[in-house]
Amino acid sequence: MSARDAAHATIRFGLGPRPGELAEVGRDPRGWLAAQIAAIPPVPEAVRAAAPDAATALAITFDQQRRQPEPNPVREAYRAGVGALTGFWATTEAPFFERWAMFWANHLTVSQRSGNIGALVADYYLAAIRPNVLGRFETLLEAAIRHPAMLRYLDNATSIGPNSQAGQRRNRGLNENLAREILELHTLSPAAGYTQADVTSLARIITGWSTGNPGPTAFVFRANTHEPGEKTLLGRTFPEGEEGGLAALAFLANHPATFRFLATKIARHFIADDPPEAAVGAIAARLATTGGDLGAAARLLVGLEAAWAVPLAKLRTPADLVIATCRALGDPLGDAQRLGAIGTLGQPLFSAPAPNGWPDTADAWAAPEATLRRIEWAGTIVARLSDPPDPRAVLDATLGPLADRATRSAVSGAESRREGLVVLLASPAFQRR
Amino acid sequence: MRLDRRGLLLGLSAFGLAGFGTAGGRAAFAALPGERRLVVIILRGGLDGLAAVAPYADPSYRAARGEHALPEPGREGGALDLGGMFGLHPAMAGFHALYRSGEAAIVHAVAGPYRGRSHFDGQDWMESGAEQRLSGGWLNRAVAAAWPSEATARSSASRKGLAAGLNVPLLMKGPARIANHAPQSFPRLSEDAMRRLAGLYAADPLLGPVVADGRAGRAFADGALGQGHGPAANAGTERSAFRSLALAAGRLLAAADGPRVAALELGGFDTHALQAQRLAGALATLDDGLAALKEGLGGAWGQTAVLAMTEFGRTVAANGTAGTDHGTGGVAFLAGGAVAGGAVRGTWPGLAPGQLHEGRDLAPTTDLRAIAKALVAAQLGLSEDVLATAVFPGSSAVSPMRGLLRA
Numbered sequence: 001m002s003a004r005d006a007a008h009a010t011i012r013f014g015l016g017p018r019p020g021e022l023a024e025v026g027r028d029p030r031g032w033l034a035a036q037i038a039a040i041p042p043v044p045e046a047v048r049a050a051a052p053d054a055a056t057a058l059a060i061t062f063d064q065q066r067r068q069p070e071p072n073p074v075r076e077a078y079r080a081g082v083g084a085l086t087g088f089w090a091t092t093e094a095p096f097f098e099r100w101a102m103f104w105a106n107h108l109t110v111s112q113r114s115g116n117i118g119a120l121v122a123d124y125y126l127a128a129i130r131p132n133v134l135g136r137f138e139t140l141l142e143a144a145i146r147h148p149a150m151l152r153y154l155d156n157a158t159s160i161g162p163n164s165q166a167g168q169r170r171n172r173g174l175n176e177n178l179a180r181e182i183l184e185l186h187t188l189s190p191a192a193g194y195t196q197a198d199v200t201s202l203a204r205i206i207t208g209w210s211t212g213n214p215g216p217t218a219f220v221f222r223a224n225t226h227e228p229g230e231k232t233l234l235g236r237t238f239p240e241g242e243e244g245g246l247a248a249l250a251f252l253a254n255h256p257a258t259f260r261f262l263a264t265k266i267a268r269h270f271i272a273d274d275p276p277e278a279a280v281g282a283i284a285a286r287l288a289t290t291g292g293d294l295g296a297a298a299r300l301l302v303g304l305e306a307a308w309a310v311p312l313a314k315l316r317t318p319a320d321l322v323i324a325t326c327r328a329l330g331d332p333l334g335d336a337q338r339l340g341a342i343g344t345l346g347q348p349l350f351s352a353p354a355p356n357g358w359p360d361t362a363d364a365w366a367a368p369e370a371t372l373r374r375i376e377w378a379g380t381i382v383a384r385l386s387d388p389p390d391p392r393a394v395l396d397a398t399l400g401p402l403a404d405r406a407t408r409s410a411v412s413g414a415e416s417r418r419e420g421l422v423v424l425l426a427s428p429a430f431q432r433r
Numbered sequence: 434m435r436l437d438r439r440g441l442l443l444g445l446s447a448f449g450l451a452g453f454g455t456a457g458g459r460a461a462f463a464a465l466p467g468e469r470r471l472v473v474i475i476l477r478g479g480l481d482g483l484a485a486v487a488p489y490a491d492p493s494y495r496a497a498r499g500e501h502a503l504p505e506p507g508r509e510g511g512a513l514d515l516g517g518m519f520g521l522h523p524a525m526a527g528f529h530a531l532y533r534s535g536e537a538a539i540v541h542a543v544a545g546p547y548r549g550r551s552h553f554d555g556q557d558w559m560e561s562g563a564e565q566r567l568s569g570g571w572l573n574r575a576v577a578a579a580w581p582s583e584a585t586a587r588s589s590a591s592r593k594g595l596a597a598g599l600n601v602p603l604l605m606k607g608p609a610r611i612a613n614h615a616p617q618s619f620p621r622l623s624e625d626a627m628r629r630l631a632g633l634y635a636a637d638p639l640l641g642p643v644v645a646d647g648r649a650g651r652a653f654a655d656g657a658l659g660q661g662h663g664p665a666a667n668a669g670t671e672r673s674a675f676r677s678l679a680l681a682a683g684r685l686l687a688a689a690d691g692p693r694v695a696a697l698e699l700g701g702f703d704t705h706a707l708q709a710q711r712l713a714g715a716l717a718t719l720d721d722g723l724a725a726l727k728e729g730l731g732g733a734w735g736q737t738a739v740l741a742m743t744e745f746g747r748t749v750a751a752n753g754t755a756g757t758d759h760g761t762g763g764v765a766f767l768a769g770g771a772v773a774g775g776a777v778r779g780t781w782p783g784l785a786p787g788q789l790h791e792g793r794d795l796a797p798t799t800d801l802r803a804i805a806k807a808l809v810a811a812q813l814g815l816s817e818d819v820l821a822t823a824v825f826p827g828s829s830a831v832s833p834m835r836g837l838l839r840a
Binding site for chain 2: 369372375
């Protein structure tokens with residue numbers, strides 16, 4: 001086990017090293033990673049307190065819609081909750097776990113561009129995603145789909161069975177948005193070959209899955225909007241009622257096409273944009289033999305040789321870059337500054353343009369202006385530092401033995417500490433993970 | 434092109450020479466319609482063509498849309514009349530004025546070859562210009578075919594293609610090196626830091642060309658727009674940001690040695706719920722952007738054709754949540770002085786239940802590629818053969834649509 005592997009573990013699997021992190025990892029990078037996914041690491045009380053729970057967030061949302069007060073309480077709750085998350089990511093001692101959770105939050109994207117869910121997204125991450133990323137995918141999927149952020153984002157909260165009591169009385173009906181994205185983005189993917197009839201059928205199956213208004217429970221099953229009768233999805237029959245939806249999600253979550261799709265995305269995130277087939281196959285097989293055990297998949301991943309290949313092949317996304325920069329510098333920014341920088345660099349958190357989430361390939365991020373903005377942001381953050389550290393020390397503590405000679409020489413040859421830091425943080429090497 | 438000290442420092446001297454080229458290059462350029470402009474705006478999310486351009490005289494329209502149908506022209510909040518059959522959404526008053534002055538047209542019941550209902554596959558096919566996802570887009574390949582030197586140019590030269598926005602959409606990826614423009618957000622670095630970084634990036638196979646393109650584009654934009662051009666992208670609303678971006682794109686396209694082909698993208702059209710209010714905002718943003726493009730283009734507007742296209746239309750019937758779900762046939766908007774305006778074109782398939790695609794969607798009667806081919810042929814001077822093989826591979830059965838552009 002080499003010092004290179006320690007740096008690799010913190011950059012590829014983690015969120016970029018904090019000062020001293022490479023020494024903590026020491027001679028056992030795989031052990032360092034395994035320890036983070038042995039159990040769900042705790043969330044600091046202050047972070048949990050900054051993010052309203054789902055019921056409170058729903059109350060904030062309904063109040064905002066009714067009274068439209070200024071400042072907008074939904075926006076304030078978003079900034080407080082998600083801002084606190086960025087601070088947590090910038091300091092956590094279990095960065096592999098958080099990357100793993102962030103990966104799943106992106107797979108099951110919710111975005112405040114639709115559904116007025118800004119107040120709900122931090123709870124979505126903390127309560128629906130994070131506690132479930134080491135268990136079965138079935139459990140994670142169920143928690144994510146039933147969270148009010150998802151039910152509102154993809155419009156299921158107001159979808160009504162045409163033959164339900166409410167549908168008959170009010171002449172209202174289905175919204176197939178969530179059902180389509182469950183099939184296309186969350187589980188099977190189009191490769192599985194489902195039909196429009198399957199989309200409509202799943203939409204009927206999950207009618208009635210809605211939110212409290214507001215109440216002590218964020219999720220409610222509204223029997224009076226649920227489409228009566230059995231439904232058929234991919235040739236299988238699912239019963240009427242809430243349990244029909246749970247059974248359908250469990251069926252989809254454990255489908256071989258789903259495991260294959262998830263394995264491809266995991267390998268793309270942790271290995272390469274165009275992941276090697278052997279790695280995809282190994283992860284899919286592990287998911288299939290463990291009933292979709294995500295913790296087992298994460299443990300397998302750590303042991304895959306391909307995940308340790310150098311040079312680092314993945315381009316950091318804007319969020320990756322800002323978090324890694326904050327970690328490298330001992331978190332010099334406040335919540336609003338971190339949040340703002342990630343947005344200006346092109347990845348406003350929980351605000352993806354579409355439900356397929358943020359792209360996970362370099363070609364989507366490596367556009368000319370986007371890349372120049374990254375470079376210039378390095379100048380902006382370094383200008384904020386009151387007491388800039390020695391750039392050579394920061395280089396040793398971040399890229400460490402992975403730093404190439406040219407980067408090392410450009411950093412140490414800079415005309416000032418600040419300029420050396422800018423060159424390091426804006427360097428192509430620092431853009432990789 | 435102003436060639437100042439900054440340009441020289443950034444290694445952009447080639448910029449100043451771009452207008453000269455080789456004798457052979459000049460001859461080739463002289464044969465091209467180099468003053469014509471082509472702009473494509475991607476409307477992401479699946480624009481509801483029946484709400485944007487309502488067939489108010491179709492007897493089935495009001496039955497299908499019920500309370501969500503646009504009021505007829507002349508009524509409060511009513512559609513803007515397009516000649517007795519169709520009415521334009523009232524959020525697009527600027528486009529309506531262009532239509533009346535003969536500088537805008539619509540093609541209705543349009544779809545590319547994609548017949549699924551996934552946004553992501555639909556956009557990939559639309560941007561690829563093919564019946565599958567390709568690694569690049571038709572607009573880039575059109576640039577490469579019209580200006581072959583763009584495909585090989587190592588340094589700045591005169592980029593003919595422009596992606597306006599922080600990212601480059603698939604539509605504009607491909608063999609031709611293109612310019613990219615977005616409003617500046619952070620102060621520029623010192624020359625010294627930039628020089629050190631340029632050395633590191635030059636050795637990077639992925640990011641090296643990207644940074645070189647970005648710096649070349651910056652230098653050009655400084656000349657065409659003035660230094661520190663435009664407000665930051667995150668300042669103000671999405672609507673004002675799109676307007677600023679479109680204005681800048683128009684001014685870059687207007688520059689004597691500027692790009693001639695540009696791509697922009699706009700989201701917000703996936704209106705599954707509360708469509709009336711969401712769509713009004715998104716269409717107003719498009720309307721503002723078109724007006725800003727015209728303003729930025731100035732006199733060059735007369736030689737410009739703009740196409741605004743979307744991945745699919747939406748269901749004919751409203752869904753259960755005051756919105757519409759993913760459908761098939763939709764609309765394409767055309768604008769610019771080169772467009773034969775003042776008409777809604779295409780073949781109207783009707784909205785009666787038996788006339789719908791799969792019993793739920795507007796049946797497509799015009800292939801989006803037929804529209805795109807007509808625009809590329811007229812604005813970039815490419816032959817039908819090149820269009821059917823290099824630009825829209827596998828599309829020889831789809832002929833360019835006639836009559837879209839002024840003769």
